[in-house]
Amino acid sequence: MSIPKTMKALVAYSATEYKYEPDYPTPQCGPDDIIIKTEGCGVCAGDLKCQHGAAMFWGDETQPSWVEPPFIPGHEFVGIIAEIGENVTGYKIGERVAADQIVPCGECRFCKDGHYWMCQPHQIFGFFSGLNGGMAEYVRLPKKAVIHKVPLEMPLNDGLLIEPYACSKHCVDRAKIEVEDIVVISGAGTLGLGMVTYAKLRSPKKLIVLDMMDERLEKAKEFGADLVWNPSKVNVTEEIMKLTDGYGCDVYIEATGHPSSVVQGMQMIRKLGRFVEFSVFGEPTTLDWSIIGDRKELDVLGSHLSPYCYPFVIENIANKTLKTNGIVSKSFAIEDWESAFDAATGKYRDFKVAIKF
Structure with a gap:
């Protein structure tokens, strides 16, 4: 599929400036990367807290800033592979994938002893300028991303529950x-x-x-x-x-x-x-x-993140062993991100709110 040079995206420039960009540069595919066309991205409580300027993200007098703006939020995403780097094997254009929230460094003590979800650098999709998230039309999955195939026949509303259910x-x-x-x-x-x-x-x-x-x-x-x-x-x-x-x-x-x-x-x-x-x-x-x-x-x-949980969750959402009915209760276009974030607070009694493309 042909990838345009620009895309629609929500971009966080600072704790006080989140902006919808209709023509943001589309991520470039390096030799070890996969580019996916985003189908949808759930809005997480963490996305809300970050947008509200919480110190655990932006820092305060007792802790340093963790996030690295400008970044595109969103880690609960699923999408279709649109481009594959020349060194990538095991994946094909047109396959559907999701990825663990964290992209482990592979070098720290936690990664080396199998506890990759506690990776010391702790780079998570949707909070870093070099690791943009799913609130955009395209997402770059780098070499060290933990990627999982998702059945094409799975309804999108079910696919959007893979990340939260893996945490559960x-x-x-x-x-x-x-x-x-x-x-x-x-x-x-x-x-x-x-x-x-x-x-x-x-x-x-x-x-x-x-x-x-x-x-x-x-x-x-x-x-x-x-x-x-x-x-x-x-x-x-x-x-x-x-x-x-x-x-x-x-x-x-x-x-x-x-x-x-x-x-x-x-x-x-x-x-x-x-x-x-x-x-x-x-x-x-x-x-x-x-x-x-x-x-x-x-x-x-x-309990933190979802290590080694995606394969089980994908299989058992697909076979209906894990119940999902009615959980994604509202969805919005990226242009309406403010309404999506507002609904995601739960004030209108929604469960999961998503942005869909």
Whole structure:
């Protein structure tokens, strides 16, 4: 396919200047590169936080800037191969692909021992001028990108869930769910629902989902939750204690990003339980840490990105084992990126919002 010299793109020039560019230079294909024609790109909470100027991206008096403008946002993308560099093997023009968010350096201690998702330079699509993301008509996938083939027949709305569901899978894997476990997932947004549909495959004794929005709880029930509770209507800690003879849940996965969910989880988890923190927080969380050590001896685990998860997720979205119905609830043209970002805040009760080309 013929690639034009310019393309439509959203470009971040600074924390305060995001601009739609109708004639931005199309990426050039080097000998080791793949250029894809973007079909669509999901809008992530990280994209929103970056656009709002969060210090974890742009830096402040306590931390340096991480991003390198100008850059094109977006890491939840899928597209069709439009051009292939002369040194590239194993891929053909016209194939459909997605890529891990991170492009590992291959040289640091984490890359060399197999933990590529914790790569020290931490170059992620959509935050660096040399690694532009999917909110543009074309994306360059460099040599070290971790690329995965996607069935052409997969509906685009399903393809757009590959990246978030891969993150969900890694989080649930960290929890090491067993068949006798009472599992609580706090938060039923896109990522929480990805956790629900995957956690159900682990066959826990009970899968319980918490959220403040009843329509999200309905979707969680559809996706496999045994019980759904709204903490604004039910004392969820009391209910867990009733269900477990006063011991508490075995696993608590925190996927809301709200401090109250952390405190709630520490209250309802049993001694020797497994607490997995997934979210990015907008404010500090205050907690009596003696709960973790002296009182309960908990395993407290983090979860970051989606290592080695894409192949499973692609296969099981394709075969309908992982449920996706209704998750991509709204899509926009790149020209309407401001409306897309506004909807992605969840204020209109959307799950996943996408930009499509």
